Amino acid sequence: MKRIIPLSLCLLLIVGLIxxxxxxxxxxxxxLTMFSGDINPDDTGFEDPIxxxxxxxxxxxxxxxxxxxxxxxxVTLMIASGEYPDLIFHKNAGPFVEAGxxxxxTPYIEEYGENxxxxxxxxxxxxxxxxxxxxxxxxxxxxxGSKTWDVSxxxxxxxxxxxxxxxxxxxxxxxxEALKAYIEKYPTINGQPTIGLSxxxxxxxxxxxxxxxxxxxxxxxxxxxxxxxxxxxEAVLHHTRPEEREYFRWLNHMNDIGLLDPESFxxxxxxxxxxxxxxxxxxxxxxxxxxxxxxQALRQAGMFERTYGSYPIVLxxxxxxADLQDPGYSAGxxxxxxxxxxxxxxxxxxxxxxxxxxAQILNNWGIEGxxxxxxxxxxxxxxxxxxxxxxxxxxxxTTGVGLYVYPFPQRGDGxxxxxxxxxxxxxxxxxxxxxxxxxxxxxxxxxxxxxMELFPQQEELPIKTWGAAWQIPTPEDPKYQMAWxxxxxxxxxxxxxxxxxxxxxxxxxxxxxxxxxxxxxxxxVEEKFNELLQNRxxxxxxxx
Amino acid sequence: MRKLYNQRYLILMxxxxxxxxILFKYVPIWGWTMAFQEYKPHRxxxxxxxxxxxxxxxxxxxxMFYEVMRNTLAMSFLSLLCGYTLPIIFALLLNELRxxxxxxxxxxVSYLPHFVSWVIVxxxxxxxxxxxxxxxxxxxxLGIVDKPVLFFxxxxxxxxxxxxxxVWKEIGWxxxxxxxxxxxxxEDLYDAAAVDGAGRFRRMWxxxxxxxxxxxxxMLIMSIGxxxxxxxxxxFLLGNNLVKEYSEVIDLYVLNYGIKIGRYSYGTAIGIFKxxxxxxxLFTANRVIQRFNVEGRVL
Numbered sequence: 001m002k003r004i005i006p007l008s009l010c011l012l013l014i015v016g017l018i019x020x021x022x023x024x025x026x027x028x029x030x031x032l033t034m035f036s037g038d039i040n041p042d043d044t045g046f047e048d049p050i051x052x053x054x055x056x057x058x059x060x061x062x063x064x065x066x067x068x069x070x071x072x073x074x075v076t077l078m079i080a081s082g083e084y085p086d087l088i089f090h091k092n093a094g095p096f097v098e099a100g101x102x103x104x105x106t107p108y109i110e111e112y113g114e115n116x117x118x119x120x121x122x123x124x125x126x127x128x129x130x131x132x133x134x135x136x137x138x139x140x141x142x143x144x145g146s147k148t149w150d151v152s153x154x155x156x157x158x159x160x161x162x163x164x165x166x167x168x169x170x171x172x173x174x175x176x177e178a179l180k181a182y183i184e185k186y187p188t189i190n191g192q193p194t195i196g197l198s199x200x201x202x203x204x205x206x207x208x209x210x211x212x213x214x215x216x217x218x219x220x221x222x223x224x225x226x227x228x229x230x231x232x233x234e235a236v237l238h239h240t241r242p243e244e245r246e247y248f249r250w251l252n253h254m255n256d257i258g259l260l261d262p263e264s265f266x267x268x269x270x271x272x273x274x275x276x277x278x279x280x281x282x283x284x285x286x287x288x289x290x291x292x293x294x295x296q297a298l299r300q301a302g303m304f305e306r307t308y309g310s311y312p313i314v315l316x317x318x319x320x321x322a323d324l325q326d327p328g329y330s331a332g333x334x335x336x337x338x339x340x341x342x343x344x345x346x347x348x349x350x351x352x353x354x355x356x357x358x359a360q361i362l363n364n365w366g367i368e369g370x371x372x373x374x375x376x377x378x379x380x381x382x383x384x385x386x387x388x389x390x391x392x393x394x395x396x397x398t399t400g401v402g403l404y405v406y407p408f409p410q411r412g413d414g415x416x417x418x419x420x421x422x423x424x425x426x427x428x429x430x431x432x433x434x435x436x437x438x439x440x441x442x443x444x445x446x447x448x449x450x451x452m453e454l455f456p457q458q459e460e461l462p463i464k465t466w467g468a469a470w471q472i473p474t475p476e477d478p479k480y481q482m483a484w485x486x487x488x489x490x491x492x493x494x495x496x497x498x499x500x501x502x503x504x505x506x507x508x509x510x511x512x513x514x515x516x517x518x519x520x521x522x523x524x525v526e527e528k529f530n531e532l533l534q535n536r537x538x539x540x541x542x543x544x
Numbered sequence: 545m546r547k548l549y550n551q552r553y554l555i556l557m558x559x560x561x562x563x564x565x566i567l568f569k570y571v572p573i574w575g576w577t578m579a580f581q582e583y584k585p586h587r588x589x590x591x592x593x594x595x596x597x598x599x600x601x602x603x604x605x606x607x608m609f610y611e612v613m614r615n616t617l618a619m620s621f622l623s624l625l626c627g628y629t630l631p632i633i634f635a636l637l638l639n640e641l642r643x644x645x646x647x648x649x650x651x652x653v654s655y656l657p658h659f660v661s662w663v664i665v666x667x668x669x670x671x672x673x674x675x676x677x678x679x680x681x682x683x684x685x686l687g688i689v690d691k692p693v694l695f696f697x698x699x700x701x702x703x704x705x706x707x708x709x710x711v712w713k714e715i716g717w718x719x720x721x722x723x724x725x726x727x728x729x730x731e732d733l734y735d736a737a738a739v740d741g742a743g744r745f746r747r748m749w750x751x752x753x754x755x756x757x758x759x760x761x762x763m764l765i766m767s768i769g770x771x772x773x774x775x776x777x778x779x780f781l782l783g784n785n786l787v788k789e790y791s792e793v794i795d796l797y798v799l800n801y802g803i804k805i806g807r808y809s810y811g812t813a814i815g816i817f818k819x820x821x822x823x824x825x826l827f828t829a830n831r832v833i834q835r836f837n838v839e840g841r842v843l
Contacts, residue, residue, distance in 0.1 A: 072804040080585045080808060095806055099586045192676070201785050263675055265786050266696045271670070478582070481805040486608070489800070492785045500697070500786070 029061040030346055033085035035078065037333070038407065039066045048400030049370070053362055060350040062087075084338035086347055089407045090138065091333045094473040097129060097137055102336040104135035108348040115355040119409050120144055123329040126467075131539045139351060139409050140331035146412030149428050151323045151452050153310035154213070155284040155291070158438045161309060166445040169311045172217065172250050179259050179282055189280040189306075196259030197283045199251075200272045205290065206492060211239065213285040218243040219319040221327065224470025225488075226529065230462050233537060235469065235530050237522060239491055245510055247315050251499045252506045265496040273297075279306035299391050304436040309443075310451040324452060325461040332471020335407060355409040357417050363408075364424045366401040379421045390434055465542045472532055480528050483521030490516045579813040599813035612797040615703075615790055619779070620771045622707040628767060631715050632760065635722035636748055651723070654716025666781035669709055670696060696782070699790040706778055706791075721763065722756060729755035761833045769826035772818050794818065 044051065046062050055061050067074035071091060078084065079099045088096065096102055109116055109124075116139060117124060123144055128134045156169065160182045168174050179196040186194055200209045212222060215238050220227050227238035238244060254260040261267075267275070275281055276294035284291055291308075298306050312321045337347050353359055365372045365379055372381045381389065389395050396402050411423040431450060435443070448454055474481065494513035498506050537543045548555070579599055581592040603609055634654070641647040657665070673679050673695040680692040695701055733751045742750060776795040783791030794814065802811025 070804060072806075073799065076803050076806045076808070079806070082585060099584075206785060262692075262694055262697075266670070266674075266694065266784050268667070268670065270667070271674075476806070478805075478807055478810075481807070482602075482801065485801055485805055489608075489788070493788045496785045 029055045029059050030343060031061045031063050032087055032341075032343075032347055032350065033063045033065065034087040034089065034335075035065045035067075035074075035085045036089045036407065037067065037071050037075075037091040038089070040064070040403065042397040042403055044397060044400060044403070048397070048403065049367060050362060050400030050403060053367065054354075054359070054404065057358070058350045058353045060346065084340040086338060086341040086343075087335055087351075088138075088338055089141070089333070089335045092473045093129070093137060093332075093334075093336070094476050096336065097133075098476050101338050102137035103339055103341070103344060104137065105139070105337065105348065106134075106136050108337075108344070109136065112345070112349055113352050115352045115357075116409060119355040119411060120329075123331065126329060126331045126540060127334075128539070131535060138334035138336035139355075140329070140334040141407035141410065142330070142333070143410045143412030143424065144329050145415055147414035148324055148326075148458070149413070149431055149450065149452050150288070150426065151310050151455055152286065152288045153321070153323060153451065153455065154217075154313035155286060155308035156311055157279075157282050157306055158309055158442045159305040160282050161442050161445075162305070162438075166442070169313065169446075171314055171316055172247075173316075175283060175311075175313050176250075176254065176259065180257075182282060183259070190278065192278060192280050195261045195275070195281045197254060197285070198261035198267075198272065198275060198281045199264035199285065200267065200269065200290070201265040201492075201496060202267070202269045202272070205269060208290055209284070209286045210495065211491065212287075214238070214244040214247040216321060216323065217247050217313060217315045217319070219314065219322055221322040221325045221464055222468065222470065224468075226469045228466055228469055228533070230464075233466065233533065233543070235533050236526065237487070237517070239495075240514060240517070240522075243315065243319075248495060248498060248510065249503075249506055250315070252501065252503055255500055256503050260499070265500065277301075279303050284308065293393070296391065296393055299436065300393075304438040307436065307439065309439065310454075312455045320456040320460075322461055323455050324458045325464055326458055327464045327468045330467035330471040332468065332473065333407065335409075351409065354404070357423075360411050360423045361417065363402065363405045366399060371399060371401055377419060377421075381425065386433070465540075466533060466537060467540075469533065472529075472536060475528060475532065477528065479521070480525060483525050486520040487517050487522060487525065490520060576812060576816055578809050579816050581809055583809040583812075585808070595809075599810050600817070602810070603813055603817065608792075608801075609797065611789065612792050612794050615779075616772060616774060616793045619703055619706055619793065620774045622703055623710050623774070624767055624771065626707055626711050627714060627718065628764065630711055631718035632722055634715055635719040635726060636752060638719065638723065639726045639752065640744060640748070651716065655720065656716070657713045658717035660713070662777045662781050665709065665713060666778070669705075669782070673705075696784060697786050699787040702783070702787045702790040706782060709782070710778065721759065725756040725759040726752055765826065765829045765833060768829035769822055771825055772821050 043064055043066075046055070046064070051062075065085060075090070075092075075095060079095055079101065082099075084101050088101070090096055093102075105113075120127065120140070121144070123140075127136045127138070127140055129137055154175065156175065156178065160178055161167070161169070163185070164178055164181055167178055169178065175197075183194050183196060188194060200206070207225070211225075215222070215227060218241065220238065223235075223238070225237060225239075226235045227241055228235045251260065255262075261275075261281070263271075273291070273294040276284070276291055277297040279298060288310075295307050298304070312323070314321055335351065337344050337351075341347050354363075361379075365381070368374060371385060372379050374380070389401070405424075413422070413424045413426040415423050417423055428450065443449060443451070446454065474484065490513060494509060494516070498509040498513065501509055534543070577589075580594060580596060582595050583592060638647060638651060641650070671677055675692045675694070679695075680689075683689045683693065695705060729752060733755070734747055737747045737751050772794065774793060774795070776793050776799070779791045779793050780796060798811050798814050801807065802814060
């Protein structure tokens with residue numbers, strides 16, 4: 001008897017252990033590790049309500065990993081170690097493909113990829129890697145077939161436009177005069193000195209607020225560091241265009257007359273945001289996604305006059321902005337399944353589910369009855385919820401809505417699902433609803449309903465047949481990469497120097513920069529890039 | 545052989561550490577072969593393409609390499625000069641404080657910044673020295689300058705700034721070891737010196753300093769050996785595009801022109817170069833100190 005008690009206890013324990021294990025195995029979702037090339041500041045560890053719904057539907061839980069510091073650095077270390085997570089969201093396929101990190105998805109798409117075929121439609125072929133290698137290594141990010149109603153342009157505070165009686169706001173001179181007039185009237189805002197135009201040059205953000213703007217103001221679309229002639233398809237490094245020198249000369253002039261924030265090239269991103277949120281920066285040349293956070297703080301503080309309108313500012317009357325030009329679908333960044341993936345079929349089925357209508361609606365709109373309602377067959381976001389969505393910086397994190405749209409396969413803005421509703425919540429009405437009263441007042445004074453109406457319309461602009469050049473992967477060629485890195489370093493040094501120099505020194509510094517770029521191997525880089533561009537055009541069937 | 549047998553337990557006890565050293569310090573040197581190849585991660589060792597000294601040639605022909613070397617050496621010498629002598633002086637002065645509570649308070653306050661991350665320190669100083677920062681406000685109200693000084697916009701200021709901030713952050717921490725050494729100096733020597741009529745400074749000069757000279761020498765040799773390994777954290781966080789010419793250091797160069805663009809071999813070549821320089825510096829320092837003071841010889 002004495003023996004039996006401990007024995008049975010042991011037995012019980014064993015049965016219990018096995019039991020829980022079996023149960024656990026049934027309920028535990030498959031955990032897939034994923035490296036995301038972009039940091040998601042709202043990451044919830046896949047524990048938010050939307051993530052739970054995704055796990056419920058697919059049996060998959062994602063364990064995300066992000067680059068600490070720079071993306072390229074993390075990627076090269078990952079490749080050197082030869083150990084990959086199950087899924088990778090890359091921003092440059094070249095190194096991974098060359099290292100043989102991705103599996104070819106073509107057979108999977110054939111067998112399990114109904115939703116993916118439907119989502120990419122005619123662009124599915126653009127996912128093929130190159131002419132020589134027609135494998136599909138990844139599913140492209142960004143909305144497929146997107147329409148654009150939202151533009152960033154050049155930003156000016158509503159208070160300035162209102163105060164000056166809605167002046168013409170088309171060229172850099174118009175902007176300059178408005179800033180000058182306003183600062184004269186109001187040298188301080190809330191007790192702190194008023195700042196005319198503030199730039200941000202913290203690391204890569206320099207490209208967004210400083211150099212990209214030179215292209216935009218001279219009528220070019222966003223092609224990263226390149227400018228591509230729409231007729232000859234010849235690419236040049238955009239800083240070498242003479243027009244752009246004049247844009248930088250204008251910035252130099254702005255600094256000379258004290259309208260440029262002297263901290264423009266020193267401040268870090270958080271300082272920049274704090275400055276904008278204080279409401280004393282009158283104008284920005286930025287992209288909305290970059291300053292949005294600060295604007296949200298202004299909205300929350302009720303300082304709607306200090307938020308920004310988007311104006312089609314160009315260098316002079318001879319240019320027209322190409323913000324609304326249709327870039328087609330580029331398929332340069334995306335999610336691939338790696339050779340180390342523990343269950344490629346499950347991973348692929350998960351990605352395919354993410355492309356389904358159900359997932360698209362879940363990710364964009366949220367959960368029915370919680371984040372939106374269906375009234376008479378139309379999806380509607382109740383005003384209370386909408387208000388939170390627009391003005392509460394923690395909304396994404398707490399609800400999970402919008403967290404898993406980018407970088408997964410994504411339907412573009414404006415496309416309709418079978419019920420006649422848009423997949424994304426971005427529609428002209430939605431954008432208009434988002435405007436504050438002050439914003440509407442300013443817009444109506446300019447005789448429009450939306451900022452985009454101030455810009456040259458899509459129909460007037462040529463189609464960008466080459467897609468977005470910044471999504472063309474860089475070649476795995478040490479000579480190219482070394483020269484490219486050097487050129488970027490020179491530009492990062494010399495352009496701030498030229499802008500802050502006294503006006504008579506500007507040309508000397510700019511010429512020095514161009515000479516240094518030439519020495520660093522510009523000719524080689526341009527030749528290589530044009531080769532890549534031609535390959536893409538051939539691959540896509542645009543040129544013979 | 546007999547001796548070996550007698551010490552068998554000691555040898556057995558040290559064996560794991562010897563293996564550890566070989567495994568983690570010597571085996572990785574095998575990786576140096578990468579510097580002579582055009583290394584690609586997915587190829588095996590025998591499939592690699594050998595390029596000889598090509599990477600070293602590129603390195604020495606690159607004008608930027610000389611720029612980053614200049615910055616590295618300038619900043620490390622400055623930090624050696626200040627970051628090494630000031631803690632000794634600080635420790636000597638602190639030791640002269642007789643009041644225990646005040647002394648402990650000063651000591652604690654002075655080494656606290658050591659535990660603050662460089663990210664936070666950089667943020668603090670860029671605000672403090674910014675256009676609307678406290679320093680500029682004081683300078684302006686005193687009438688020393690009429691326009692705010694942009695401390696972080698002038699390349700010429702950068703070395704001094706980094707060195708001063710580094711001293712502020714590390715002075716207390718670095719003085720701990722010297723304070724400990726001072727504690728070990730025999731009290732009787734002070735009494736004897738006092739009897740001989742030596743004042744406070746005389747006692748510091750003739751008793752305390754010679755008493756801790758061994759520690760000073762060891763610390764010097766160790767920091768000289770690391771002259772070239774200054775990392776890039778502070779330069780990266782405090783620098784910006786305007787001061788790149790003065791702020792880029794060798795480790796940042798390795799990152800940008802080696803690892804970041806997937807040129808593992810080039811990065812390794814620079815690593816070898818750095819190790820060679822470190823070894824030369826270490827042995828030179830050891831020789832020099834040996835000349836002045838036999839006790840300080842550590843190798």
